[in-house]
Amino acid sequence: MRDLAHIRLSTFYLLPLTFYLLISCQPTPDDGPKNTPKAGSSDASQTTTTLHYFTWSDYVGPELIAAFEKAAGVKVVVDTFSSNEELLAKLQSGAIGYDVVVPSDFMVSIMIKQGLLAELDLTKIPNVSMLAEQLRRLPFDPEHRYSVPYLWGTVGIGYDSAVIPTPPDSWAVLWEPRYKGKISMLNDQREVFGAALRVMGQSLNAKDPMLIEQAKAKLVSQKPLVKTYTSDNYDQLLASGEVVLAHGWGGPVARAMAVRPSIKYVIPKEGSTIWADCLVVLKTSRNKDLAMRFINYLLDREVAARTTNRLLFASSNREAKALVDEKVRANPAVYPPDSALNRLEWIADVGEAIRLYDRAWTELKMR
Amino acid sequence: MRGRRAWLLSASLADLVFLYAPIAVLMLFSFNASRLSATWQGFTFQWYRLLIEDVALLAAVQNSLLVGVISTIIATVLGVSAAVSLERVPFRGQRVVEGALLLPLVIPEVMMGVALMLFFVLIKLPLSLVTVTIGHAAFNLPIVAVIVRARLHKLDPRLEEAARDLGATPWQAFRRVTLPLLMPAVLGGALMAFTISLDDFIVTFFTAGPGSTTLPLKVYSMVKSGVSPVINALSAILVLVSMALIGLSLALQREREGQK
Numbered sequence: 093m094r095d096l097a098h099i100r101l102s103t104f105y106l107l108p109l110t111f112y113l114l115i116s117c118q119p120t121p122d123d124g125p126k127n128t129p130k131a132g133s134s135d136a137s138q139t140t141t142t143l144h145y146f147t148w149s150d151y152v153g154p155e156l157i158a159a160f161e162k163a164a165g166v167k168v169v170v171d172t173f174s175s176n177e178e179l180l181a182k183l184q185s186g187a188i189g190y191d192v193v194v195p196s197d198f199m200v201s202i203m204i205k206q207g208l209l210a211e212l213d214l215t216k217i218p219n220v221s222m223l224a225e226q227l228r229r230l231p232f233d234p235e236h237r238y239s240v241p242y243l244w245g246t247v248g249i250g251y252d253s254a255v256i257p258t259p260p261d262s263w264a265v266l267w268e269p270r271y272k273g274k275i276s277m278l279n280d281q282r283e284v285f286g287a288a289l290r291v292m293g294q295s296l297n298a299k300d301p302m303l304i305e306q307a308k309a310k311l312v313s314q315k316p317l318v319k320t321y322t323s324d325n326y327d328q329l330l331a332s333g334e335v336v337l338a339h340g341w342g343g344p345v346a347r348a349m350a351v352r353p354s355i356k357y358v359i360p361k362e363g364s365t366i367w368a369d370c371l372v373v374l375k376t377s378r379n380k381d382l383a384m385r386f387i388n389y390l391l392d393r394e395v396a397a398r399t400t401n402r403l404l405f406a407s408s409n410r411e412a413k414a415l416v417d418e419k420v421r422a423n424p425a426v427y428p429p430d431s432a433l434n435r436l437e438w439i440a441d442v443g444e445a446i447r448l449y450d451r452a453w454t455e456l457k458m459r
Numbered sequence: 460m461r462g463r464r465a466w467l468l469s470a471s472l473a474d475l476v477f478l479y480a481p482i483a484v485l486m487l488f489s490f491n492a493s494r495l496s497a498t499w500q501g502f503t504f505q506w507y508r509l510l511i512e513d514v515a516l517l518a519a520v521q522n523s524l525l526v527g528v529i530s531t532i533i534a535t536v537l538g539v540s541a542a543v544s545l546e547r548v549p550f551r552g553q554r555v556v557e558g559a560l561l562l563p564l565v566i567p568e569v570m571m572g573v574a575l576m577l578f579f580v581l582i583k584l585p586l587s588l589v590t591v592t593i594g595h596a597a598f599n600l601p602i603v604a605v606i607v608r609a610r611l612h613k614l615d616p617r618l619e620e621a622a623r624d625l626g627a628t629p630w631q632a633f634r635r636v637t638l639p640l641l642m643p644a645v646l647g648g649a650l651m652a653f654t655i656s657l658d659d660f661i662v663t664f665f666t667a668g669p670g671s672t673t674l675p676l677k678v679y680s681m682v683k684s685g686v687s688p689v690i691n692a693l694s695a696i697l698v699l700v701s702m703a704l705i706g707l708s709l710a711l712q713r714e715r716e717g718q719k
Contacts, residue, residue: 145670154514169670170515172680186580189587189669246554254613326683351494 110306130219142167143382146182146193148369149174151243152390160389166382167359183208194388198439200239200370201232202446209238210373216384219391224410225286225343231438239428240387241403244368245427246359246436247283250326250345252336254354262292265362266337267310272317274336276329279321281453282439283365290362296437299445308452315459343368344405344446349425354418357425363435382424400426426451478524482698506692507514513689519677526588526673527656530595535649537596538603539641545604546611550622563601571598571717572665579666586668594666595659606651606712610644611637630719643711650708654701 108304145152149172157168166167171190173179176199183190184206195203203209214220220240229239255274266287286296288307296306310459314348319335327336327344331351338345340359349355371390373383389395396407397415406427407413413421420426428436442449489507493500510516544550545557563571573592576586584590614637622632638645661674667676674697681690 112476147670149677151514170518170679171667171669171672172515174680174682185576185586185665187586189585225522331494 094105094432099180108345119218126345130300137238140165141379141382142197143379143386144168144190145170145386146179146190147172148194151194151399151403153398156390156395156398160330160386162196163389164382166384168386172331175324186306189377191379191383192243193372193374194369195302195372197230197232197241197368197370198441200372201441203372204233208375210375210377210380212240212373213385216381217388217391217394219388219409220410222391222393224408224413226366226436226441227408231370231440233370239370239372240391241368241408243399243403244391244408245342245405245426246287246432247278247341247365247367248357248359249424250338250340250348250355250357250425252330252333252352252354255336259356260337260358261361263287263362264285266290267314267317271319271337272444273319274334275314275316275318276326276335276337277314277318277321277339278326278341279323281449283339284321284456285391285449286365288314289363290360293362296363296365297440297442299442301445301448304445304448304452310457311385312455312459315456316410317374321457325409342428343404346423346425351425357423359424359428359435361435364432365439366433367439370403370419470692472664480674484563485691486695486698488576489602489688489695491688491691494538494687506688509689510692510696516674516677516689516693519674522588522671523674525652526592526595530592530599530656531653533592533596534599534603535645537654538606538648539638539645540601541604543637544551546608547616549595557681558600560604563598564605566660568598572662575662576665586666586671587660588668588671590666590668591663591673595656596664598662599655601646602655603652605619607641607644610641610712614640625702647708647712648705650711654708656703658697658701 143166145157145168146171152170156249157170160166161168173182176196179193179195180202183193183203191317198208214236217240218234223241224244227244230239230241232238233239249260249263249265251265253259256265256271265271266277266459277287282296285304285307288310289296289298289303290305292310294303294307300309320329322329323340326338326340327348330338330345330348333352345355345357349357357358371378373386373387377383389397389408391407393407393409393412393415396409397413399405400407400412400416401420404423404426407416409428413427416426424432467694479706488499490502490504492503493507503692541560572594575590575597579586579590579593609670617634618640619632622636623629627635658675659673663673663676667673672680674693678690679700681687
C-alpha cells in the first residue's frame, strides 16, 4: 500500500514536467520563420513551413493534401468551420495564423471591405487562366485581386420524379397545396426570399421595401406547406422520401440521387442563384507565396476534377470538366446546363435593405 | 406497498428510456449499411472503417486528447492546491475566494468562452491549442477543487496532526498522509475533468485557432456538410468512452467511501 502510494506520488511530481514537455513540443502558429523561403524552393531550408488551411469540413481529400505536402516540402494543417458567419467571427476576433480560407461569394465582399484579405499575385496562380467563362468576372471581385473561385454551383429544386411525373419548371411548384408537408426550403433568408422574388418575376437582390413585403406575404402563404427549413439534411429527406420537393444547392441533391435514382434537379425558368466558394489569402498570413502556390494546386485540373467527383460541386477550372466522371459531368445538379447560365444571378450585398430581409425573415420564422 | 414499488420501478425505467433511447438509436444506426440515417438496410462495420481511415478526424482526436491530458493535469494540480488551502488553512476573505472559485460552474459557458477569447486577444496570445488548453483548465479547476474538497472535508484532520507530532514537516505530512488518502478523489476529479474537456464544444469554439480543431468542433462542422453515419460511429465511441471514464471516476470516489 505504501509502495503504491509512492508510485502515485512520483506520478504526481512528473505531472508538471510532462506538462512542460508537451507544451514545448506543441507547435504554435507563429513558429513559422518570418522570412518564408520561396515556395517550392523550400527544400534547402531546415525548418518545415506549415500552411494553415481553414475550410469547410470534408472539402479537400486527404490524399490531395498529402501530395501537395510532398511536392512542396511543407506541412499543411487543415481546420474546419461550418458557416461563413463562423469564419468571419473567428477572423474578426483576432485569430491569426490561418493562411488560406474558403469564404463564399458574398462573404468575400464583406471580407474585402473589412480589409481581411491580401492581394493576390496572379502570376503565382497561373491556373486562373483556366477559369470557366461565367466565373471570369465576378461582381464582388471582377479582377480577382483578392479571390479566385474554387467550387461553384446553383440553387434549384430537387424533386422526386416518381411522385411528380411532369417535371416542374417553375418555382411555383413549391406553392402547390397538393405537396403539403412534403416540401423543404433552405434555412437561409436570402435564398428563401430569392425564390419568392423570382416567382414574382423580380431580381433576388431586390431592395424595394414593397417587394420584400410582398415576398414575405408569399412566403407566409407557403409556410403551411413547408415541412422544414433546413440547409443541412435535405439530401437525407429527399433520399428517404420524407420530402418530394427540396429547395437547395445542387451538390446535396446530387448526393440524394445516388441513393434514390428517381430524384431529379431543375433550375426553374424564372432563374436562380449562382454561388461560388472562393480561395483567398489572409492579410495576416506569413506564408503568402506558399498560400498562392497552394491555391494554384487546388485549381489544377486533375486535383479539381477529383474534388468535383468526391463533393459533387463543380470546379471552377473549365478543363477539369472533361476529367470528371461521365455521370457527374452530365448531372445538372453539378454542372448546370449552358442554357440555364444566363438566368443565374449572384447574391449581392443589398446594403441597408438587409435589415428589411432580417426582419421579414424573423417574422416568417416566428409565425 | 407493492403498487407503489411497481410505480417507482416503471418510473425509473421510463427515465432510463428517456435518457438513453436517442443514444441507443444513434449507436444502432452507426451499423446501418445505408448512407441515410432514416432507413435500415442491413448491418455493416464500414463506417467504423471509414472513421479510422479519416486523417482529418484522427488529427482532431489527437488534438482533443492532448488538450484533455494537459488541461486535466493543470486543473488537477491547481484544483487540489485550492481545495487543500480552502479546507486546511483558514484565511480572511475565504468566503469570497470560495464563491469566486465556484463561479465558473454557474456562469453560462458562452460567456466564459467569449471572456477567455477577449482576454487572449487582449494579451496578444495567438489563439491555438495552448489557449484551448488554458480555457479547459480554467473551467475544470473548480470541478476538481469541489470533488477533492468534499473528500478532504470528511478526512480526519487529526491524521495530519499526528504526522506533524511525529516530526513530519507540513509538506511531508501532506505528501505522505493527506495526499495518498485523497488519491481516489484526486483521480476521480481528474477523470471527470478529462471527460468534460473531451466533450467541450463552447469554450473550445471561442478559444480555438489554427491547428486546434478538436473532435467536437470537427463533428459539428461535419454535420453541416452532409450527415454521414461516420458521425454516428464516432459519436457512439465518444459516448462509450465518456461513460466509461465517468463510471471510473465515480467508482474511484466511491471506493474511498467504502474504505472509510
